[in-house]
Amino acid sequence: MKIAINAGYSEMPYGGVGRYTIDLIKNLAAIDKNNSYYIFSRIHSCHLSGLPENFFYYTVPAADLRSFHKNFSQSKQYKEINPDILHMLHFAVPKHRGSAGLVITIHDLIYPVLSSLSMLLSRRSPVSCISLEGLLSSFSGRNLARKADALITVSKTSSRDIRQYLGVDARVIYSGLNEDFISPKTPGQISETCSRFGLEAKKYFIYFGGHGRRKNVMNIFQAWNNLPAAVKNYYKFCIAGEGYYEKKIKKLLAGRLRTQAGNFIFTGNIAYADLSVLAAGAYASIYGSFYEGFGFPAAESCAVGVPCICSDIPSLREIMPASGLFVHPAKISEFTEAIIELCGNKNLYNKISSDSSSACSGFSWKKSAELYIEVYKNCRQ
The missing domain is CATH 3.40.50.2000 (Glycogen Phosphorylase B;)
Known part of the structure; x- marks a missing residue:
C-alpha cells in the first residue's frame, strides 16, 4: 500500500500532537518494511531524519499550518503518488484526497468540551476558554468526522466525547510513551x-x-x-x-x-x-x-x-x-x-x-503502530 501521512505537527515537537506524530512515524518505520509511506509536512523536521528507504519525505510550503492541512494534498507530489490511504494525524480534512481511504486521528475535543455548560457550571473549564469557535465546532466537526473511513482516538474518554459531541464512533488506539x-x-x-x-x-x-x-x-x-x-x-x-x-x-x-x-x-x-x-x-x-x-x-x-x-x-x-x-x-x-x-x-x-x-506499562508505541497498520489494511478492503 501507498500510505500518505500528514505530519504537519512535527514542526512543533514539544506539543502533544507533535510528539504523537513523531513517535508514531518512527515506530511505523521500525516495524513496517512492506508498505510505502509518504510523509508530508510544511517544513522538514530534524526529528524525522534517518527514516528507512520505504519512507519518503516531502515538504509543501504554506503560510501556516491551517493552510497546509487544507492544501497539501493538492500538491504535485501528492497527486503523482495517488496514495491508497491518507492519514490525518489530527482532526482536519483536506480539500482534496483523491481516491485514498481517509483515516483521521482525533486527540481531543478541546473547544466543544471546554465551552459546554456542564463544564462551566462545575468550574472545570476556565471562562477564558469559552469561544464562539468552541460553541460551533461540534456542528462543523460532525461533518468532518463523517468524511473519515476510519476514525481513531487516543482514549476511552475522548471516544465518549466524540460520541457525545460529534455523534459518531471512534476506535481507541492508546498513545505510546516515548x-x-x-x-x-x-x-x-x-x-x-x-x-x-x-x-x-x-x-x-x-x-x-x-x-x-x-x-x-x-x-x-x-x-x-x-x-x-x-x-x-x-x-x-x-x-x-x-x-x-x-x-x-x-x-x-x-x-x-x-x-x-x-x-x-x-x-x-x-x-x-x-x-x-x-x-x-x-x-x-x-x-x-x-x-x-x-x-x-x-x-x-x-x-x-x-x-x-x-x-x-x-x-x-x-x-x-x-x-x-x-x-x-x-x-x-x-x-x-x-x-x-x-x-x-x-x-x-x-x-x-x-x-x-x-x-503505564501498557502504553506502547510499537503496539499502537501495529494497530494502525491493521486500520490501513481494513480501509482498503
Missing part, C-alpha cells in the same frame, strides 16, 4: 542532569507540558506560592517548556515576587533525553490541566516512577487510575494541600511511587 521515559535511569545520570540545571535530585517538584490556558499553569504557580515557607525553602519548583504563562511567571518573579525567584528553575524547551531524566529526578510532578484527551506528562511521570499531583479529570483517571493524587483543577487550595501531604506523608508517597512504576 522511549526516553521508558528506559531506566541511573543515579549518576540523574545527578549529572540535575546538576546541569541547578537542581538536586528529589529536592524539587516539576511541571512539564504546554503553557496554554487550559493547562492551568497559573493556578499551579499560585498554589506553590501559598505553601509554607519551610516547604518552599527545601524544594525548588522546576518549570519546563515555553509559552505565554511561562513568560508571565518570569515577569512576576522579576517584579513583585522577586524574593521568591530563587525557588524556581526554568529549563525552556529541552530534549526528551534531558526532560525524562529531570522527571525521574523530581520528588513529584504537578499537572493541572482542565482537559486532556490523553495527558502525556502525567503518564510519563508514572513511567519514571514519580508521583503526580494531577487534575481529577476523566482522561487522567483512565490512564493512571491508582498512581496519581487527584485534585480539582480550579481549586488552588487543593493543589497546595496535595503538595504538603506528599511532603509529609511518606507512606502515601511510597505507595503512589510504587503504583506509578507499573501503571
Whole structure:
C-alpha cells in the first residue's frame, strides 16, 4: 500500500500532537518494511531524519499550518503518488484526497468540551476558554468526522466525547510513551542532569507540558506560592517548556515576587533525553490541566516512577487510575494541600511511587503502530 501521512505537527515537537506524530512515524518505520509511506509536512523536521528507504519525505510550503492541512494534498507530489490511504494525524480534512481511504486521528475535543455548560457550571473549564469557535465546532466537526473511513482516538474518554459531541464512533488506539521515559535511569545520570540545571535530585517538584490556558499553569504557580515557607525553602519548583504563562511567571518573579525567584528553575524547551531524566529526578510532578484527551506528562511521570499531583479529570483517571493524587483543577487550595501531604506523608508517597512504576506499562508505541497498520489494511478492503 501507498500510505500518505500528514505530519504537519512535527514542526512543533514539544506539543502533544507533535510528539504523537513523531513517535508514531518512527515506530511505523521500525516495524513496517512492506508498505510505502509518504510523509508530508510544511517544513522538514530534524526529528524525522534517518527514516528507512520505504519512507519518503516531502515538504509543501504554506503560510501556516491551517493552510497546509487544507492544501497539501493538492500538491504535485501528492497527486503523482495517488496514495491508497491518507492519514490525518489530527482532526482536519483536506480539500482534496483523491481516491485514498481517509483515516483521521482525533486527540481531543478541546473547544466543544471546554465551552459546554456542564463544564462551566462545575468550574472545570476556565471562562477564558469559552469561544464562539468552541460553541460551533461540534456542528462543523460532525461533518468532518463523517468524511473519515476510519476514525481513531487516543482514549476511552475522548471516544465518549466524540460520541457525545460529534455523534459518531471512534476506535481507541492508546498513545505510546516515548522511549526516553521508558528506559531506566541511573543515579549518576540523574545527578549529572540535575546538576546541569541547578537542581538536586528529589529536592524539587516539576511541571512539564504546554503553557496554554487550559493547562492551568497559573493556578499551579499560585498554589506553590501559598505553601509554607519551610516547604518552599527545601524544594525548588522546576518549570519546563515555553509559552505565554511561562513568560508571565518570569515577569512576576522579576517584579513583585522577586524574593521568591530563587525557588524556581526554568529549563525552556529541552530534549526528551534531558526532560525524562529531570522527571525521574523530581520528588513529584504537578499537572493541572482542565482537559486532556490523553495527558502525556502525567503518564510519563508514572513511567519514571514519580508521583503526580494531577487534575481529577476523566482522561487522567483512565490512564493512571491508582498512581496519581487527584485534585480539582480550579481549586488552588487543593493543589497546595496535595503538595504538603506528599511532603509529609511518606507512606502515601511510597505507595503512589510504587503504583506509578507499573501503571503505564501498557502504553506502547510499537503496539499502537501495529494497530494502525491493521486500520490501513481494513480501509482498503
